[in-house]
Amino acid sequence: MKTTKQTKHIKRTLNYLFLCLVALVALAPILWMISASLKSPNEILRYPPTIIPEDIKWENYQAVFELQPFTQQFINSVVIMALVAVLTILMSVPAGYALARVKPVASGAIFLVLLSAMFIPPEATIIPLFQYAAKLGWVDTHYPLVVFTAVLVTAPIATFVMRQAFLTLPAEFEEAATIDGSSRLRTMLQIYFPLARPSLASVVVLSCWYSWNQFLEPLIYLRSPEKLTVPVALTHYEDPLAGPLWGAQMAATTLSIIPVLLVFFFAQRHVVSGLTAGGLKS
Amino acid sequence: MTTETATSSVRRRPPGRDTGRSPFGYALLAPQMIGFTAVGAVAIIWVIWLSFHHVNALAGTQEFVGLDNYGRILTDPSMITVLPNTFFFVCVLSIAGTVAALLLALLLNQTLRGITVFRSIIFIPALVTMVAWALVWSFIVQPEGLLDALLGSVGIDGLPWLRGGWLTLVIFAVIQLTKNIGINVVILLGALQSVPQELLEAGRIDGAGPPRLIRSVVLPQISPAILMVFMLTVVGSFKVFEIILLLTEGGPGVQSSVLSFEVYKQGFLLNDIGYASALAVLLFVLILLLTAVIWQARKRVVFHEDD
Numbered sequence: 382m383k384t385t386k387q388t389k390h391i392k393r394t395l396n397y398l399f400l401c402l403v404a405l406v407a408l409a410p411i412l413w414m415i416s417a418s419l420k421s422p423n424e425i426l427r428y429p430p431t432i433i434p435e436d437i438k439w440e441n442y443q444a445v446f447e448l449q450p451f452t453q454q455f456i457n458s459v460v461i462m463a464l465v466a467v468l469t470i471l472m473s474v475p476a477g478y479a480l481a482r483v484k485p486v487a488s489g490a491i492f493l494v495l496l497s498a499m500f501i502p503p504e505a506t507i508i509p510l511f512q513y514a515a516k517l518g519w520v521d522t523h524y525p526l527v528v529f530t531a532v533l534v535t536a537p538i539a540t541f542v543m544r545q546a547f548l549t550l551p552a553e554f555e556e557a558a559t560i561d562g563s564s565r566l567r568t569m570l571q572i573y574f575p576l577a578r579p580s581l582a583s584v585v586v587l588s589c590w591y592s593w594n595q596f597l598e599p600l601i602y603l604r605s606p607e608k609l610t611v612p613v614a615l616t617h618y619e620d621p622l623a624g625p626l627w628g629a630q631m632a633a634t635t636l637s638i639i640p641v642l643l644v645f646f647f648a649q650r651h652v653v654s655g656l657t658a659g660g661l662k663s
Numbered sequence: 664m665t666t667e668t669a670t671s672s673v674r675r676r677p678p679g680r681d682t683g684r685s686p687f688g689y690a691l692l693a694p695q696m697i698g699f700t701a702v703g704a705v706a707i708i709w710v711i712w713l714s715f716h717h718v719n720a721l722a723g724t725q726e727f728v729g730l731d732n733y734g735r736i737l738t739d740p741s742m743i744t745v746l747p748n749t750f751f752f753v754c755v756l757s758i759a760g761t762v763a764a765l766l767l768a769l770l771l772n773q774t775l776r777g778i779t780v781f782r783s784i785i786f787i788p789a790l791v792t793m794v795a796w797a798l799v800w801s802f803i804v805q806p807e808g809l810l811d812a813l814l815g816s817v818g819i820d821g822l823p824w825l826r827g828g829w830l831t832l833v834i835f836a837v838i839q840l841t842k843n844i845g846i847n848v849v850i851l852l853g854a855l856q857s858v859p860q861e862l863l864e865a866g867r868i869d870g871a872g873p874p875r876l877i878r879s880v881v882l883p884q885i886s887p888a889i890l891m892v893f894m895l896t897v898v899g900s901f902k903v904f905e906i907i908l909l910l911t912e913g914g915p916g917v918q919s920s921v922l923s924f925e926v927y928k929q930g931f932l933l934n935d936i937g938y939a940s941a942l943a944v945l946l947f948v949l950i951l952l953l954t955a956v957i958w959q960a961r962k963r964v965v966f967h968e969d970d
Contacts, residue, residue: 396775403767404784406841411787413809414799428807429815472698475691485688491696498703500954502901504923505947508930508940509709510702532698533706540695565687594792596905601931612794616909627802634795641790649783656789657850 411638418442418632425627441632445618448629450607451636454614458593461526461610465592466585468531469539473584474577476536477543478569482555492544498537503597506533511601521604530595535588542587542658546580547573579654586648586655593641611637707947713940720934732941741917741925748832749901749921753953755836756900761893764844768851769877782852786845793842793905800838801910825911827918835906835919843899847892854888855881886965894957901950922946 417425418441419434445451479485480492514525550573558568599610609617615637618630645652714732716725736742771782788796803809804824811821824834858881866880882889904923907913913920913928920928923946930939 393775396770396773399770400781404781407785407788407845410796410799410803411791413803417802429812430809472695476695479688479691483684483688483691485685485692488688491692495695495699498699500898500950501703502923502946502950504902504904504926505943506706506710508713508936508943509706512709513706529702532702536695537699565683596794597927612792615794615798630798631802634798637795638791642787645790653786653849656846657853
């Protein structure tokens with residue numbers, strides 16, 4: 382009896398040790414970044430490095446805003462993200478409903494076409510899309526980042542998610558509503574859409590996350606510093622001769638991460654279900 | 664995934680109520696489909712068309728060259744490095760990524776005090792943008808950075824992390840793998856938690872120990888989720904882009920480059936649009952082929968695909 386209790390105890394300790402190791406691998410880069418962002422230029426390059434800054438300096442955070450219009454770049458990212466989310470919802474919710482509940486002729490084929498969009502890598506279409514944007518006069522504007530992203534990436538994935546959501550809702554609602562004389566449109570708007578709200582939250586999180594993370598596209602389409610988005614701006618904290626300005630770069634990176642962590646902290650359930658929604662099976 | 668059942672239920676529906684069904688459905692699908700055709704289909708046809716041409720970006724001329732650009736892929740000496748690198752990432756990231764996510768999910772599925780905190784922590788890197796993650800790591804692996812200091816304290820002196828060769832590829836794989844593993848872990852955790860307790864109970868009564876339970880009950884039950892994670896990591900593994908651009912720019916030479924980075928380099932840094940388009944088509948075809956093969960193989964590995 383005593384030995385089984387002991388082995389149980391050892392097993393639990395090992396579990397915790399391993400969990401702590403995993404947590405360290407996940408968190409160490411982020412903690413190291415925050416620590417570096419608070420160091421003086423002198424201390425940041427010292428070897429061996431200090432884990433905790435000797436005295437906390439905020440000058441790196443000042444530099445973030447002096448070197449680039451970081452506030453503007455942050456606003457750009459947020460606006461683009463919001464527009465992508467809105468456009469994604471406008472396209473994917475009706476489309477998902479059509480594929481799950483209305484099922485017009487050939488909807489199976491349409492679904493497969495949309496599903497295949499998930500496998501198109503952005504690198505494969507960036508060359509024609511850039512030429513496309515150039516022809517439309519969209520270079521150095523935010524239009525391609527909103528329109529192309531929503532139409533090509535986030536809306537197809539969201540349609541997939543919304544289709545699953547409407548499939549899990551009982552079909553009897555539709556029959557009952559039809560008997561009561563509700564039109565197709567009204568059944569959709571007043572009965573099914575409100576019931577699919579949790580999945581709508583997932584779709585918003587998913588499209589926001591995708592847009593916020595985008596790097597290749599803004600890197601290609603945007604030129605002027607005041608038009609850049611956060612991920613591209615982060616890479617511009619460099620001196621042409623001396624290389625990366627680590628302090629300012631780490632400070633800017635910290636600033637870019639904090640709002641996301643706050644959102645995660647307050648809406649953890651929605652964030653988790655949103656980011657895993659793309660991979661969930663029916 | 665359930666298209667077969669979808670079409671059959673359409674057929675079963677009584678015909679009388681179907682009036683106006685298709686027009687209504689098409690109206691709902693229209694914004695998505697028109698947008699998708701106008702951007703996606705056009706882009707794919709366009710990139711294929713470009714891949715058959717020699718494009719002079721400065722003069723703005725395009726000259727039809729047939730399969731020349733594809734022939735160049737075969738004779739390009741840098742492809743001898745780039746293609747194996749690409750396959751290295753695809754194999755390592757998909758297999759190691761799925762196995763690691765599965766082990767972590769099993770670990771995090773236990774009932775231990777404070778386990779929810781650990782579940783949240785493993786998700787945090789997924790919230791950081793890939794660029795931020797790559798920048799922090801480039802700070803960590805720079806000469807005389809944190810990694811050198813940590814290894815130095817146990818007597819290992821400054822390894823050439825970013826000077827090409829397998830070491831650079833391995834460190835890139837680690838950076839990429841740790842970034843999004845949290846998402847896969849949570850997908851698998853969700854599947855693990857929906858394994859019916861009765862099945863586990865029945866297995867225990869039949870005398871199966873924990874390893875046997877995992878192999879014979881848990882793994883078959885969550886195999887659809889494992890397949891989904893595997894497909895996601897396969898597709899994702901072709902997109903090791905940010906790390907390469909920010910840490911080595913593919914260098915030295917093309918030693919740490921992959922196909923997706925070569926598309927960017929040829930197309931936007933060297934302005935060789937025809938060749939870059941051919942590489943882009945190759946990338947697209949490789950992903951489609953690989954996912955099609957996995958999708959076909961699923962019937963043999965995945966338990967109760969039809970539910």
